[in-house]
Amino acid sequence: MIKDVLTSRRNQFIIVGIILVLAPLLISSDYYYHVVVFLFLNMILAVSWNLIFQTGQVSLAHVAFMAIGAYTSTLLVMRLEYPFLISFLLAGVLAAILAVIIGLIVLRLKGIYFVMITFALTEIVRLSITNSTGTLGGASGISGIPYPSLFGYQIDSRVGFYYFFLAVLAVTIFIVYRILHSRVGRVLRGISNNETLSQAVGVNISYYKIFAFAMGAFFAGLAGALYAHYNTHISPHSFTFVRSFDIIIFNIVGGTSHLLGPILGSSIFTILPEFFRSFADYQVLVYSLALILSILFLKDGFLSIIEGVKKQFKSKSDTKPEVKNYDHHV
Amino acid sequence: MFEQALINGMVLSSIYVLMALGFTLIFGIMKIVNFAHGEFYMLGAFALYFVYQVYEVNFFVAIILSAILIGLFGMLLEKFMFRRLGNDELRSMILALGISIFLQNLAILLFGATTKAIKAPFQGMLDLGFVKTSYYNVFIIIVSMVILAVFYIFIKKMKTGQAFIAVSLDEEIASVQGINVKKIKMIAFGVGIFLAAFAGALVTPLYTVSPMAGVNALLNAFIVVILGGLGSIMGALWGGLIIGLSRSYLTTYVGAAEADLLIFIMIAVVLLIKPNGLLGGSHQ
Amino acid sequence: MLAVKDLYVEYSGIRAVNGVTFSMDEGQFITLIGANGAGKSSIVKAITGLVKPKQGEIIFNDTNIEGRDSSVIIRQGISYCPEGRRIFATMTVEENLKIGAYLRKDKKKINDDLDKVYHYFPILKEKRNLPGGSLSGGQQQMLAVGRSLMSDPKLLLIDELTLGLAPIIIQDLAKILIELNQNGLAIILIEQNANVALKTANYGYVLETGNIILEDDTTELTDNDFIQKAYLGI
Amino acid sequence: SSNSSTSDGGGGKDGEVLKIGVIGPFSGGGAGWGLPLQYGVEMAVKELNENGGIEIGGKTYQAEVIAYDDQYIGDESVSAANRLVFEDNVDFIIGTIGSAGVLGMQTITEKNDVLILTNSYGTEALSPEKPFSFRVMPTNLEWGAEVVGYIAEQNPKAKKVAFLSPNDESGWQVQKNAEEDFLELDFEIVANEFPERNTQDYNPILTKVLNTKPDIIAFGGTSPGEMGVAMNQARALGFEGIFTAFGGPAIQEVLNIAGDNAEGFVYYAQTDFESPEVQEVIEKYGKDYKKEYLEIAPDWFDATKLLFAAMKETDSFDTAKVAETLRGMDGFEGLAGEMKWTGEEDYGINQQITKPVVVGEVKDGKAVIVDVRDVD
Amino acid sequence: MMFDIKNLSKSFGGVAAVNDVSFQINEGELFGVIGPNGAGKTTLFNLITGFLKADSGEISYFGTNVVGKRPNQLVQKGIVRTFQSTNLFLGNTVLENVVMGSYLTHKPSILKNIFISTKAQEQSALEYAEEVIEFVGMSAYKDLVVDNLPYGHKRLIGIAIALACKPKVLLLDEPAAGMVEDETKELINIIKKVHQTGVTVVLIEHDMKMVMNLCEKITVVEFGKKIAYGTPQEVRQDEEVIRAYLGVES
Ligand SMILES: Nc1ncnc2c1ncn2[C@@H]1O[C@H](COP(=O)(O)OP(=O)(O)OP(=O)(O)O)[C@@H](O)[C@H]1O
Ligand SMILES: Nc1ncnc2c1ncn2[C@@H]1O[C@H](COP(=O)(O)OP(=O)(O)OP(=O)(O)O)[C@@H](O)[C@H]1O
Ligand SMILES: [Mg+2]
Ligand SMILES: [Mg+2]
Helix, strand or coil, X not given: CHHHHHHCHHHHHHHHHHHHHHHHHCCCCHHHHHHHHHHHHHHHHHHHHHHHXXXXXXXXXXXXXXXXXXXXXXXHHHCXXXXXXXXXXXXXXXXXXXXXXXXXXXXXXXXXXXXXHHHHHHHXXXXXXXXXXXXXXXXXXXXXXXXXXXXXXXXXCHHHHHHHHHHHHHHHHHHHHHHHCCHHHHHHHHHHHCHHHHHHCCCCHHHHHHHHHHXXXXXXXXXXXXXXXXXXXXXXXXXXXXXXXXXXXXXXXXXXXXXXXXXXXXXXXHHHHHHHHHHHHHHHHHHHHHHHHHHHHCCCHHHHHHHHHHHHHHHHHCCCCCCCCCCCCC | CHHHHHHHHHXXXXXXHHHHHHHHHHHHHHCCCCCCHHHHHHXXXXXXXXXXXXXXXXXXXXXXXXXXXXXHHHHHHHHHCHHHHCCCHHHHHHHHHHHHHHHHHHHHHHHCCCCECCCCCCCCEEECCCCEEEHXXXXXXXXXXXXXXXXXXXXXXXXXXXXXXXXXXXXXXXXXXXXXXXXXXXXXXXXXXXXXXXXXXXXXXXXXXXXXXXXXXXXXXXXXXHHHCCCCHHHHHHHHHHHHHHHHHHHHHCCHHHHHHHHHHHHHHHHHHCCCCCCCCCCC | CEEEEEEEXXXXXXXXXXXXXXXECCCCEEEEEECCCCCHHHHHHHHHCCCCCCEEEEEECCEECCCCCHHHHHHCCEEEECCCCCCCCCCEHHHHHHHXXXXXXXXXXXXXXXXXXXXXXXXXXXXCCCEHHHCCHHHHHHHHHHHHHCCCCCEEEEECCCCCCCHHXXXXXXXXXXXXXXCCCEEEEECCCHHHHHHHCCEEXXXXXXXXXXXXXXXXHHHCHHHHHHHHCC | CCCCCCCCCCCCCCCEEEEEXXXXXXXXXXXXXXXXXXXXXXXXXXXXXXXXXXXXXXXEEEEEEEEEECCCCHHHHHHHHHHHHHHCCXXXXXXXXXXXXXXXXXXXXXXXXXXXXXXXCCHHHCCCCCCCEEECCCCHHHHHHXXXXXXXXXXXXXXXXXXXXXXXXXXXXXXXXXXXXXXXXXXXXXXXXXXXXXXXCCHHHHHHHHCCCCCEEEEECCCHHHHHHHHHHHHHCCCCCEEEEECCCCHHHHHHHHHHHHCCCEEECCCCCCCHHHHHHHHHHCCCCCHHHCCCHHHHHHHHHXXXXXXXXXXXXXXXXXXXXXXXXXXXXXXXXXXXXXXHHHHCCCCEEECCEEEEEEECCEEEEEEEECCC | CCEEEEEEEEEECCEEEEEXXXXXXXXXXXXXXECCCCCCHHHHHHHHCCCCCCCEEEEEECCEECCCCCHHHHHHCCEEECCCCCCCXXXXXXXXXXXXXXXXXXXXXXXXXHHCCCHHHHHHHHHHHHHHXXXXXXXXXXXCEHHHXXXXXXXXXXXXXXXXXXXXXXXXXXXXXXXCHHHHHHHHHHHHHHHHCCCEEEEECCCHHXXXXXCCEEEEEECCXXXXXXXXXHHHHCHHHHHHHHCXXX
């Protein structure tokens, strides 16, 4: 009985949801809030990136869309005095629109060439902001970005940010999950698996690729806006391709075969460095070692650990043989 | 100014080509986007610093020795790390990234964060008539051309070179031609790293070395290879020449900050017209 | 020359070859026929070292080669033309052929053999400087066969010789193989087209679900009722 | 290595500990600046502890350093500050370097009354709304005019200045300040270039710049390694004029790379590193560290000592009170001489340190201190 | 008339793969294309199905010129193909492969997929795919990963995927390659059944028995040129065809 309750997907979601909503009761210091808020931000980025990845494209441009979102929302609020909520949504929308336009051009590139052109894109965005003067603040960026206010309520406490970020994260996960676990998700994976054959069964591959790219960019844009209004200071320095690499690491080290992968990956690789922080000048060294080891020993990232545990669990509880799965490697 | 920019561009191009060759080799054969390539460049430079500056070995011997040392180190990494990942491109890429961060910070720990310099073995300026340049610049250009030619002949005409390509295309079928795939991959990785370290050692007298020296070197190799076409030797040559010369001329006639932006835009445009780079996928 | 004893091949627990034993002498020409999935490819892959046998012995010229690395086995004088062509797509036709002679040193004789292959398949000569990937399916098959001839082997393993070839080419190829065999080359031919297989080879093995169910001279097999019904469509 | 450096780990004789937070780039591209920061603070802490600690409100405290790496990434500085403030309950933080990090940290420290001693070039780091933020390194806004003044006095004929500054926030800010100093004295700015950081090949940009026939090449915040390379390349291209730099160079590093090519280089020396006072401190507290980082450490050593002095004078750890004292503490004797607070005019608040401007010049291949000028 | 192909040409860097070819295919026909290796048959398929764009000429499909249309648009119009080399969604099961083929018959909508449960559609797609698999006789294998299935089975799955697209015209590129006699017979039955449901079939095949057995009309190409056209009997006796393609023995 209990086991049934726990294994239903929906119930699992509900349980995790309740835990997250109640978690602030347990969070004792603002520092933990800060870490968790950043974790949520990273999760939004990682999960939305995964949507693009499902079409077989490794994008380094996620951070560029994040930057676009951050600057859009900041400028709308500060210069045009738009209400926060509108600016926030427009940040996502503008990022998505730009993604459609860019996607129309770049999504014909494949593999490493796509990686490269999205890398170039990121650098073009960053360098353009750096070399700009005036409104965008150039290399020094923009300071004093106001805290978000929603329906007259100003979010300025850590708890406030916690719930706000959590809400956006929940929406992101919900939408990405629904897309991936549906026929659309099947189509996306089909495209990544075999473009020619997908075309041959009637799939308009550009349409789906652009959709995934723009949808991912939308959430990256939102994440950028969140970041700007939480941090209250942005500069091109915050949007280098290094952050894109982090997003990729979250996914690959987490595991890509399931949405749980990026969620796990971003959790571990956001929290772990905080543990390593007390190593001071050795922090990065230890971090890179952890990265190397997890890549070396985990086949599908942290998901393989979960799979391993599951298997063990299964083989204990029932002796029915596994569905035969051919090994793909000779 | 025009002539000076030409010489500047040629020197840049030579270095880019050297870096790009190793990078493109490793990608072509192992399908690894070697984000640690710059760190091997940096290690090559540090190796030279110790072998030549500290232990005072003859300069030319020292360069080769440094590159071989680092190349061997690369082979070890292939044997004990990259091989484990098989042909998983993404994981290999992240592994390379991890190694890159690790080596950078290890270097800070071992060698310090400050910049070190090596004196060029020969000083003085050569008057080419239309412009003056240092002997060492000329040396770099010539050495790069020689390496490029040797490498080209190696790949196109020698059995091992052909084996590299065969392995890159289909390991199983390569092995039933009698090719020892594991060995070839290890050699290919070693040669690629050798080239990176060689480039690093060669240019240190011109520049300097510090633990972060690899970052820009990698970026340049990366864009050169993408522009020229991954896995293509002639692509590395053309990519190197184009990026080297455009960087020189754009910087001289437009400005440094704009040059980078313009180069990225140029690459984006080229890729849109030729999605596989200038000579991509041809192994020419 | 070649002896396969009690060979088992498994893929993650699934049996593909189920205790197969056969042997052949120098200069023999045998064929393996059988339905899809009977295990024919698995047998030759085990011989070439592309799959590791689960159990059993493979002896080639008095040395055990089972489980060794392919590159080592090939060195003994075995050549393999894989199922599904698998030519090196971006290498030129000529480079493809030359890589077939990877282990040989005798430049002169390599060139002779190259000419021989060009003589067998003139279209390859015409396209010698084009990338292999631009060839049509059948042309690629010719290239794959040509490549396997370039190593001057003692034993030639061909998996699916006629796949995608035009009838006229099949007739030519059959003649070529017979000629090569008469010049002393031992051949194992896997072939879906039993008509061709039984006409070219001297001795045949019939496989079903990993077992040899029948073996005989090809002339006898051709007259066999079962064979006529299941494989010759008579 | 460890993050704490109390001499015995057990606190003062009353068992009390004063925690000092340190944030700086100890890895990656900024390590050359971050490590001296860490070492400078640790040296001052060692000195304090060796002298028995600090007595406040009748209790004796031993100081302890908690250091976090921010990799020269703004977000990391923010996280580190969060940890120091909320987790380690630190009230005093030294660092970080660079505007992005400092501005990020201030969103936490100012609200929580945490006192920070930083170094960055942006003007926004100091303002009346940020009473807890002090800048303990003079920026070239403070000392630039003196260095330019020295150059003008020594080279009455030099008129044309070409700028090379890194293309980032500090580069742009430093260049802007320095340009004004030059214009003030009727120099002409003939070139103003912003190459990316980590540039190794300055030939193309120098070719452009030298075409304008400058008498002076001024570096605006370029790191010492790159400066050395650029000097070599400029000389090879035939430049015979003067080099100067805005942004404290590690002069030994420059000399190691540029050698004779650095001849005539005029720079802001921060402290007279070779002076007996500095050498004594290094000998006593810095010998465990890598020598190559120590050139900039004395400034952080001074800043940390200044902070301790202010605490002592206030006889309290109340940050608001300590800040108040600090603002009023003119005339503290540091290794570079007397330290004072200014900034009212430029930032609206007196929380910018100034010191006598120690001007160095490379003469006959050696770095020598040629002038010490008081700021007016 | 279904297809009216006029003066179609396509060349690759000097090689005229398809050279001024014209022919017609009627609705409901079983049409064969044969010719020596490299004659341009596959290229012809690529042109008809939009995977390549013709250099010149016209492909009229029910009266409209479809040159320049993308493959997925043509699939929507009912033009469906299989590939000469096996082309599957690797790493997936047979069932999953065929479900992908039901993309058009059970077309997903993104918005619905996000906000409304699509279990019903998913279920019906699954059932549909199972029917198709049953039709080609692969039910026993439906839950196996396709990667290492025997060659002939892979080819059948390729056909199943194509069938799941509900073609009006099905273009098969060497479907019997790699099959033994028995299996070929099975395949012939399948193709006949498909044809009986009103689907036009265009077949490239080197197995002459099969071609002669199945096709009503045959076009023979060589060096990108049409060299003969007619019923199997006519073509079989054509001197040109014997010289270029069949050889003496057939
Ligand atoms: N790499 C592999 N992994 C898992 N199973 C495999 C692998 N290769 C072959 N098999 C399975 O082993 C069995 C025998 O396959 P094999 O390829 O040897 O047959 P075959 O007689 O050559 O068939 P075909 O005529 O289709 O080529 C088949 O059931 C096949 O699915
Ligand atoms: N992408 C390409 N680049 C260059 N040449 C090509 C390309 N594709 C096909 N060709 C050439 O065009 C000709 C026709 O090829 P095609 O694949 O259409 O032949 P086919 O009739 O299908 O032959 P087969 O029966 O062997 O499959 C061949 O000579 C082939 O080499
Ligand atoms: Mg087989
Ligand atoms: Mg074909």
